[in-house]
Amino acid sequence: MTFDEFVGQLEWSDSALVGIDWQQIRTLPLFAEMPTLELEQLLMSGSVRQIYTGQKVFRQGQVAEEFFLLIDGRLKVTQTTAEGRHILVRVVHPGDLFGFAPALQRHDYPGTSVAAAKSLILCWPNAVWTSMIETNARLATNAMKAIGQRLQEAHARIREISTENVERRLAHAILRLAEQAGQEDGNGIRLDLILTRLDLAALTSTTQHSVSRLLSAWESQGIVESGRQKLRVLDKARLQALADGQSWDNSD
Amino acid sequence: MTFDEFVGQLEWSDSALVGIDWQQIRTLPLFAEMPTLELEQLLMSGSVRQIYTGQKVFRQGQVAEEFFLLIDGRLKVTQTTAEGRHILVRVVHPGDLFGFAPALQRHDYPGTSVAAAKSLILCWPNAVWTSMIETNARLATNAMKAIGQRLQEAHARIREISTENVERRLAHAILRLAEQAGQEDGNGIRLDLILTRLDLAALTSTTQHSVSRLLSAWESQGIVESGRQKLRVLDKARLQALADGQSWDNSD
DNA sequence: CGGGCGGTTGATCCACGTCAATTTAGGTGG
DNA sequence: CCACCTAAATTGACGTGGATCAACCGCCCG
Numbered sequence: 001m002t003f004d005e006f007v008g009q010l011e012w013s014d015s016a017l018v019g020i021d022w023q024q025i026r027t028l029p030l031f032a033e034m035p036t037l038e039l040e041q042l043l044m045s046g047s048v049r050q051i052y053t054g055q056k057v058f059r060q061g062q063v064a065e066e067f068f069l070l071i072d073g074r075l076k077v078t079q080t081t082a083e084g085r086h087i088l089v090r091v092v093h094p095g096d097l098f099g100f101a102p103a104l105q106r107h108d109y110p111g112t113s114v115a116a117a118k119s120l121i122l123c124w125p126n127a128v129w130t131s132m133i134e135t136n137a138r139l140a141t142n143a144m145k146a147i148g149q150r151l152q153e154a155h156a157r158i159r160e161i162s163t164e165n166v167e168r169r170l171a172h173a174i175l176r177l178a179e180q181a182g183q184e185d186g187n188g189i190r191l192d193l194i195l196t197r198l199d200l201a202a203l204t205s206t207t208q209h210s211v212s213r214l215l216s217a218w219e220s221q222g223i224v225e226s227g228r229q230k231l232r233v234l235d236k237a238r239l240q241a242l243a244d245g246q247s248w249d250n251s252d
Numbered sequence: 253m254t255f256d257e258f259v260g261q262l263e264w265s266d267s268a269l270v271g272i273d274w275q276q277i278r279t280l281p282l283f284a285e286m287p288t289l290e291l292e293q294l295l296m297s298g299s300v301r302q303i304y305t306g307q308k309v310f311r312q313g314q315v316a317e318e319f320f321l322l323i324d325g326r327l328k329v330t331q332t333t334a335e336g337r338h339i340l341v342r343v344v345h346p347g348d349l350f351g352f353a354p355a356l357q358r359h360d361y362p363g364t365s366v367a368a369a370k371s372l373i374l375c376w377p378n379a380v381w382t383s384m385i386e387t388n389a390r391l392a393t394n395a396m397k398a399i400g401q402r403l404q405e406a407h408a409r410i411r412e413i414s415t416e417n418v419e420r421r422l423a424h425a426i427l428r429l430a431e432q433a434g435q436e437d438g439n440g441i442r443l444d445l446i447l448t449r450l451d452l453a454a455l456t457s458t459t460q461h462s463v464s465r466l467l468s469a470w471e472s473q474g475i476v477e478s479g480r481q482k483l484r485v486l487d488k489a490r491l492q493a494l495a496d497g498q499s500w501d502n503s504d
Numbered sequence: 505c506g507g508g509c510g511g512t513t514g515a516t517c518c519a520c521g522t523c524a525a526t527t528t529a530g531g532t533g534g
Numbered sequence: 535c536c537a538c539c540t541a542a543a544t545t546g547a548c549g550t551g552g553a554t555c556a557a558c559c560g561c562c563c564g
Contacts, residue, residue, distance in 0.1 A: 083415065087415070144395065159339055163339070205410075461512085479511095
């Protein structure tokens with residue numbers, strides 16, 4: 001069976017797969033410069049799964065038997081400490097690998113992943129990781145770049161938590177989300193994922209209360225528009241100024 | 253020229269190289285399961301450099317033309333923010349790769365690396381990275397594991413900064429250093445590297461003042477012994493208890 | 505022996521976390 | 535379609551951990 005036959009077959013055999021843009025997947029940075037044949041075999045060897053908002057893909061501590069690629073939608077990866085405090089490790093965007101414990105030499109998942117929007121994922125058994133890395137140098141370097149990218153993001157976050165106050169951190173976090181998961185629609189940028197105040201707090205190392213207070217203040221200044229589990233950036237420039245540390249007064 | 257001839261030659265041509273345990277380098281996790289011939293070629297293609305305490309290997313922002321392997325000694329990697337605040341990104345231990353900007357798709361070094369002990373490093377031009385990764389699958393996976401390891405450490409740090417108070421964080425940091433760079437010598441564990449209060453502060457996201465106060469308090473309780481740029485753990489169990497959050501009173 | 509960096513220690517202050525009470529928005533089932 | 539229920543969000547009052555400011559000490563090195 002060729003890849004195209006495979007795709008053709010999928011489309012009528014499983015409604016969840018209708019609308020998957022396989023061409024776009026093939027152009028992901030992760031798969032850059034990978035021989036078409038190998039890539040198609042790889043994609044065919046994975047299975048597609050649909051995840052509804054709020055549904056979990058894997059849980060913290062669970063034995064890791066698969067790794068994943070987010071095709072469409074949005075996921076949150078969270079961790080809970082022994083004392084019961086939460087942190088939001090990262091937001092997963094389309095095209096991102098996630099839950100790749102084997103690369104980290106772990107046998108369990110270090111966090112829990114929950115869909116923050118209706119999502120479509122591709123899953124492979126762990127064994128595929130090893131073989132695919134070893135048989136395909138391109139993919140190995142691409143995967144390494146992806147992890148390297150995340151390492152840099154983690155360092156950036158450490159830098160922010162260590163040196164910036166809550167307002168700046170929150171502004172930074174929201175700007176980043178707007179960049180990565182924002183949908184421009186005439187009236188500002190809508191964040192295309194479900195995020196509670198608690199999530200934002202867990203992302204910026206603060207409390208839901210501080211987040212709430214700041215968002216309220218910003219809303220009254222017309223910088224953002226925030227409702228229950230939703231958020232819209234109205235004045236990106238002002239937000240950027242806050243992120244840069246210019247906590248100006250409202251006399252323009 | 254064979255590897256052994258190469259090593260033999262080095263030993264009389266450069267006094268800095270005397271005493272390098274090449275056998276030990278060959279058994280590094282990074283080089284695990286790598287064909288001997290390729291590994292020897294790789295080692296031969298790098299150059300050895302000796303770094304004195306306080307000396308810098310590279311500076312933040314400098315164009316990255318080489319990547320490095322720490323053979324012996326200890327390095328600190330620091331970052332300075334635009335506002336002039338410092339963070340200590342990590343401590344480099346023997347066997348660690350560092351300054352590998354190419355893997356992160358950067359053309360400059362994101363931080364500055366300074367020797368915190370007399371150190372010996374191996375350097376390669378960046379081009380070697382690409383070729384060595386692509387021709388040697390083993391090395392690629394090993395390197396990825398190493399980076400994955402660091403990603404997990406970064407996440408652990410984020411978790412600590414976000415959820416633990418200064419005392420616990422500092423206890424954790426010192427315990428980790430004792431584990432990685434500690435030298436047991438009859439009377440506690442001596443940390444084999446130069447670390448100022450400011451360094452410890454930059455490592456735990458606090459101020460030199462808080463670090464100083466805590467160390468003073470701990471010293472009076474016989475948990476540590478701290479002097480100018482040096483540190484010794486006397487009571488690891490107590491320190492561990494502090495790290496675990498048991499802030500007991502001194503009635504034993 | 506003097507200058508400077510690293511360290512200590514006290515006094516003060518405030519950004520934020522904590523605690524507590526209330527409101528609001530969805531979702532759900534009758 | 536409304537009434538109810540629960541989770542999310544808001545808002546105020548309060549307390550405090552730890553940052554900041556300031557003064558001083560003392561070990562090293564030149």
